[in-house]
Amino acid sequence: MLKSLLTPLTNMGLRGFGLVGRFALSFFLIKYLGTTQTGQFGLIVGVAGILPALYGFGMNYFLGREVIKSEISDAFAHIRDKFLIISSLLILTFVGALIFNFFHEISALGNLYIASLVIFLEVISFDMHIMLVNLRKPLLANVLVVIRSASWVFPFIGLSYFYPEFRTLDVLLNFWLAALLINFAMVWLFTRDWPWRSTLKRPIDFQWIKKTVQTSGLIYLSDLGLVVYSYFDRFFLAAKLGLAAAGVYTFFWTMANALLVLIGVAVVQVSLPTLVDAFSESKAAWRTKFRQLMTKAVLGSAVLSGLMYVGVLFIMPFLNNPELSHHPLIFPVMLFSVIVKIAADMTHFGLYSANKDKTLAIINISGIFVNTLLTFVFVSHFGLIGSALSMMGTAFYLLFSRGYFLLRNMNTPRIQT
Structure with a gap:
């Protein structure tokens, strides 16, 4: 053991x-x-x-x-x-x-x-x-x-x-x-x-x-969709608002992304074999296991995000960088976005375990356009906080679009392969 x-x-x-x-x-x-x-x-x-x-x-x-x-x-x-x-x-x-x-x-x-x-x-x-x-x-x-x-x-x-x-x-x-x-x-x-x-x-x-x-056409576009979601914001910020704004974004993004990595390693990634096994067993077992893992991922990320927010607030005065305090809403919005993204990642693995590869690829590809559009609109109108709003909007899009097809799959009499 x-x-x-x-x-x-x-x-x-x-x-x-x-x-x-x-x-x-x-x-x-x-x-x-x-x-x-x-x-x-x-x-x-x-x-x-x-x-x-x-x-x-x-x-x-x-x-x-x-x-x-x-x-x-x-x-x-x-x-x-x-x-x-x-x-x-x-x-x-x-x-x-x-x-x-x-x-x-x-x-x-x-x-x-x-x-x-x-x-x-x-x-x-x-x-x-x-x-x-x-x-x-x-x-x-x-x-x-x-x-x-x-x-x-x-x-x-x-x-x-x-x-x-x-x-x-x-x-x-x-x-x-x-x-x-x-x-x-x-x-x-x-x-x-x-x-x-x-x-x-x-x-x-x-x-x-x-x-x-x-x-590899669909897979290639799907991979691009995932990296666009992760990195496009900082380049648009640098071009639109300058390197200093990109620096503030990078600092808070690093903190928020750590939450994504921790929950990903501890819960999300290890859930895939369990879901695949449950899928091969029965629809009821798959559905029960998915709900348990989703609850564990969301609750765990919510608790950790609260601790991380308090920790960063405690450390910020020692950093002696006033630019960070000029944007008090960015970090909590980013943390909330990561919680939503973790839920979206669980729906990703839910669809993957149900063999819905094409559906996943199409959603990820569409995410390229959603993230690009939201980043352009929100950053242009709201400045630096717009990058966090774009993260949140894209995360909700991925959650709802994947969740829609996952619910359809869960509610059918038989899981389609």
Whole structure:
């Protein structure tokens, strides 16, 4: 029993440590580097979050399934082909950006040379994380997440605290870059007995690439819908209201998103196998289990959101940043939006367990347009608080649209597959 709990508890502990690092970094950035550099950092994180979906073409959805079922040599060949595609597109993008920067400076990401390298390695690491999980290496995958996302934070904070001349975004990016290089060294160290060299000798499977991309259309658009919901707001804010506004948004979003991650790891993600098992058993069992899990997720997120709100209010006076107090409603609206989003995620898994893949994809795709429209309207009319209102509106849309089809499914005499 204890052995079976060790891996999930270790994974949760690792994710918890990563969140502590992100909290500490957010507080330090907003206090010592200011809202403008915090905004630049938020945009770099946003670009690194969008590009895996934009250049992934939905391939991970099918690649993950193939990796699980294939021989390791075949799996590695397909992983290599996927990495070649995304690496080539990233290189073309960054070369184009650097050429453009030569004629017209791009200041939104700070030092574009360092930022481009960090983003490139972060995107490749994200794909590698998914593949390691599919290759049944979840513990290694989560250790690597902590290395590249949190291990460098406390050394950077310590150095910058005692030596103010290091309190710059460039120094931060160099620490992040060093952690990413260590991340890849760790991958090689723990997988050096895997068939890396023999895989490189195999020809590129263009037929597999073409077939996978052609069959991934809805999944690709669905992936884009999910990342647009997560990251579009900060880019529109930066363009409309400036980097300082994006910095305020990034600070509060990091706090609110931590709630989403915690409940996601503890309740939402682990509910999928339970729902799938209940679906195969009977409709009544599926319905009962779904209601229990939904209640657990919503109540848990409501309690944690209250604690988080009180904690951030307590810490804010010590941050000595008056811009944060100029927007008192953003954080509570964001927290409420996350609670709604968690409920929407549960309906997502409810539909997934009922094999409603096409319905889910269409809803996620439509979410692109809903989020874009709401962000444009609310930010244009209400300013920074409009970003939080957009989050809330999109979360309600996802909840009601998924919930509508889920209720139809629950109320039919037989669950349709």
